[in-house]
Amino acid sequence: GNVILEVEDLHTYFFNRGSTVKAVDGVSFFLREGETLGIVGESGCGKTTTSKLLLRLETPTDGEILLDGKNIQNFRGSELQDYRTTVQAVFQDPWSSLSPRMRVRDIVAEPLVVNRQVSHQERDDRVAEVMSQVGLHAEQANNYPHEFSGGQRQRIAVASALASYPKMIVLDEPVSALDVSIRAQIMNLLVDLQAEYNVSYLLIAHNLATVRYMAHQTAVMYLGQIVEYAETEELYQNPLHPYTKALFSAALPSHPDLVREEIVLTGEVPSPINPPSGCRFHPRCPFAMDQCSVDIPVDKEVAPGHRVSCHLY
Numbered sequence: 605g606n607v608i609l610e611v612e613d614l615h616t617y618f619f620n621r622g623s624t625v626k627a628v629d630g631v632s633f634f635l636r637e638g639e640t641l642g643i644v645g646e647s648g649c650g651k652t653t654t655s656k657l658l659l660r661l662e663t664p665t666d667g668e669i670l671l672d673g674k675n676i677q678n679f680r681g682s683e684l685q686d687y688r689t690t691v692q693a694v695f696q697d698p699w700s701s702l703s704p705r706m707r708v709r710d711i712v713a714e715p716l717v718v719n720r721q722v723s724h725q726e727r728d729d730r731v732a733e734v735m736s737q738v739g740l741h742a743e744q745a746n747n748y749p750h751e752f753s754g755g756q757r758q759r760i761a762v763a764s765a766l767a768s769y770p771k772m773i774v775l776d777e778p779v780s781a782l783d784v785s786i787r788a789q790i791m792n793l794l795v796d797l798q799a800e801y802n803v804s805y806l807l808i809a810h811n812l813a814t815v816r817y818m819a820h821q822t823a824v825m826y827l828g829q830i831v832e833y834a835e836t837e838e839l840y841q842n843p844l845h846p847y848t849k850a851l852f853s854a855a856l857p858s859h860p861d862l863v864r865e866e867i868v869l870t871g872e873v874p875s876p877i878n879p880p881s882g883c884r885f886h887p888r889c890p891f892a893m894d895q896c897s898v899d900i901p902v903d904k905e906v907a908p909g910h911r912v913s914c915h916l917y
């Protein structure tokens with residue numbers, strides 16, 4: 605598909621009591637129509653800030669986010685309203701992301717009616733259509749969110765996100781609050797609806813199996829930077845960055861075939877306030893060399909579409 609979203613050298617610094625938190629520090633990626641980019645990393649790696657930037661809930665300190673070639677930061681008035689319709693989100697907890705006092709009909713219809721005049725008939729037809737597409741009954745739109753199970757509430761959140769025919773949906777931990785038995789259903793639903801709508805997903809998740817199942821490409825973030833990026837299967841079968849290897853060997857112990865070397869992550873994630881010099885992973889890296897604490901590794905393409913930032917390559 606065509607590239608619909610380009611993120612170029614994004615930086616977001618938060619200034620707090622004399623210190624600078626480099627939450628996102630030089631991140632670039634793109635997203636194709638109808639495809640999913642997964643972003644993985646430990647908490648504090650900058651993936652949540654990245655999703656907020658794409659939703660225009662945060663403002664970048666530097667860098668650009670281009671949707672169809674247009675810088676989203678320049679959107680005002682109707683262009684900004686269009687953007688809010690075009691880019692939707694599904695968050696982790698269906699309780700906190702669904703208003704308890706609104707009927708499901710109004711929750712689902714909100715992105716549809718918020719920016720334009722839609723007749724009651726048009727609204728109700730569209731709500732009934734998306735409700736059935738996510739596996740619920742049209743009549744259930746009269747109910748309130750608390751009358752549904754966790755999996756059903758996430759179906760409602762997906763219906764709402766799709767109601768306005770978005771180009772892109774930010775999926776921020778979309779299945780991690782759900783029972784394991786329900787996760788596969790919701791992941792399959794998201795994959796099926798992606799094919800039907802040709803919508804792009806930016807998938808933020810710490811669960812590596814979720815990302816492997818859903819994402820076409822995967823980026824690994826560490827302390828505000830992308831340290832490795834590849835087609836998902838290439839990354840999972842041939843992880844190169846020591847941090848990626850460590851993340852995978854910690855999270856996928858039952859899949860030793862995926863990881864040829866066991867690397868154990870030691871130490872806490874350092875603070876994004878005054879991150880380590882040189883390679884930010886050097887204090888935790890078992891392969892660290894003298895130059896690693898001094899020189900910042902540059903992004904190298906080691907195989908077609910497989911990029912890694914590490915002095916070993």
Ligand code: SF4
Pocket residue numbers: 845846847883884885886887889890891892893896901913914915916
């Ligand atoms: Fe480890 Fe050095 Fe590579 Fe950083 S650059 S991941 S410290 S080997």
